Amino acid sequence: MSKILIVDDMTGIRRSLSVILSGCGHEIVEAENGMVAYTKFTEHPTDLVITDILMPELDGIGLLTKLKKLDTPPKMIAISGGGNKVTAENALELAESYADIVIKKPFQREDILNAVQTALAS
Amino acid sequence: MHKNKARMHAPPLVTHVNHMQLQGRTMCIDKEEKQRLAALGTMAGGIAHEINNALTPILLFSEDFKAKLCKTHPEYEDILDVIINYTLYARDIVDDISLYSRQVQREKEDYLALELLSQTLELVKASIPNQIELSTAFDSNLRGKMINVNKTGFIQVILNILTNACQATGEKGIINLRATLENPHRKYSAKTLELADTDHLKIVIKDRGHGIAAEHLNLIFDPFFTTKNEGEGTGLGLSVVYGLIKQWQGEVIADSDGKAGARFTIWIPLKNEAEHLPAPLKKDIV
Numbered sequence: 364m365s366k367i368l369i370v371d372d373m374t375g376i377r378r379s380l381s382v383i384l385s386g387c388g389h390e391i392v393e394a395e396n397g398m399v400a401y402t403k404f405t406e407h408p409t410d411l412v413i414t415d416i417l418m419p420e421l422d423g424i425g426l427l428t429k430l431k432k433l434d435t436p437p438k439m440i441a442i443s444g445g446g447n448k449v450t451a452e453n454a455l456e457l458a459e460s461y462a463d464i465v466i467k468k469p470f471q472r473e474d475i476l477n478a479v480q481t482a483l484a485s
Numbered sequence: 486m487h488k489n490k491a492r493m494h495a496p497p498l499v500t501h502v503n504h505m506q507l508q509g510r511t512m513c514i515d516k517e518e519k520q521r522l523a524a525l526g527t528m529a530g531g532i533a534h535e536i537n538n539a540l541t542p543i544l545l546f547s548e549d550f551k552a553k554l555c556k557t558h559p560e561y562e563d564i565l566d567v568i569i570n571y572t573l574y575a576r577d578i579v580d581d582i583s584l585y586s587r588q589v590q591r592e593k594e595d596y597l598a599l600e601l602l603s604q605t606l607e608l609v610k611a612s613i614p615n616q617i618e619l620s621t622a623f624d625s626n627l628r629g630k631m632i633n634v635n636k637t638g639f640i641q642v643i644l645n646i647l648t649n650a651c652q653a654t655g656e657k658g659i660i661n662l663r664a665t666l667e668n669p670h671r672k673y674s675a676k677t678l679e680l681a682d683t684d685h686l687k688i689v690i691k692d693r694g695h696g697i698a699a700e701h702l703n704l705i706f707d708p709f710f711t712t713k714n715e716g717e718g719t720g721l722g723l724s725v726v727y728g729l730i731k732q733w734q735g736e737v738i739a740d741s742d743g744k745a746g747a748r749f750t751i752w753i754p755l756k757n758e759a760e761h762l763p764a765p766l767k768k769d770i771v
């Protein structure tokens with residue numbers, strides 16, 4: 364099974380993803396924004412990063428850009444429900460250049476399980 | 486049968502009434518409607534973000550509980566299905582409100598009318614139940630003709646009307662979609678329609694479902710108007726259709742012979758031949 368870093372500023376979203384993915388045997392690390400996530404990743408790299416786009420401190424695009432520059436970047440999934448000034452579609456369109464898979468919130472259990480399986484297999 | 490024949494020569498009365506009401510709406514859509522949509526767009530963006538985030542753990546946890554708990558406690562399955570279905574319904578409402586509010590922001594591009602229509606039908610085919618037959622007919626005069634629309638919006642327009650037609654048709658039946666090149670001034674009273682005296686792409690989608698009640702014909706394009714059962718529709722689909730087609734200087738008209746089905750007629754102006762040509766040639770013509 365794989366090690367997955369879940370990044371979202373909403374505790375409920377991190378928690379629900381964590382419960383589902385740890386239930387499938389994956390080891391989970393959580394972070395509440397891009398800055399904390401990047402620090403955690405550099406200390407203990409993971410196979411996959413699932414990140415929200417619009418977050419305080421360092422947003423998802425900033426995190427994906429930093430991770431992409433690493434010698435061995437992880438597989439990446441971007442998730443977004445949009446924001447005050449940007450739609451979910453626009454945020455995810457932007458993330459498509461960096462992430463392996465993008466998913467619009469709210470998504471279903473099967474969506475995230477399939478995305479994780481596909482990203483890890485790619 | 487007799488009614489159908491009569492319709493070949495003159496638009497039915499209910500259609501005319503609907504045109505008049507739409508004409509009244511057209512006059513105010515440019516001012517108040519655009520301002521209202523812009524304000525709604527800003528507000529909807531923020532609301533959509535918050536609600537989409539809030540719905541994510543509800544949906545994920547409900548489905549996870551269903552997957553794990555119902556193996557040993559099947560009595561909870563119905564309850565969890567209610568939570569899941571209502572969450573998905575809330576997601577659809579947020580999507581529809583976002584779509585409705587973003588009508589003012591959609592970029593338009595030139596597309597070959599027949600090509601775009603074929604691509605659209607390929608995409609929407611998956612949404613049509615297997616036992617419902619979609620019969621299509623395209624006018625060869627439309628070959629090489631272009632329309633100036635938003636592609637996503639165009640797909641949404643066809644999808645929304647076909648979805649309604651499928652729901653009205655029920656489990657089994659035929660829906661007809663016909664695309665022709667026509668000048669509305671030569672067919673109907675174009676002054677009433679307020680369309681340009683030029684060639685148009687005319688798409689007629691006809692079902693043989695339960696039809697639209699006469700008293701509802703002037704309401705179906707209003708936001709949040711719906712005759713569907715709870716959970717089946719948000720009442721925003723046709724208002725999205727109406728708003729998008731208006732952006733393309735087109736028109737959408739609904740008519741119905743009571744219980745013999747409903748017919749939606751879409752008019753979208755075709756681009757002038759000169760507008761297709763490269764810039765230097767265009768200049769020569771001028």
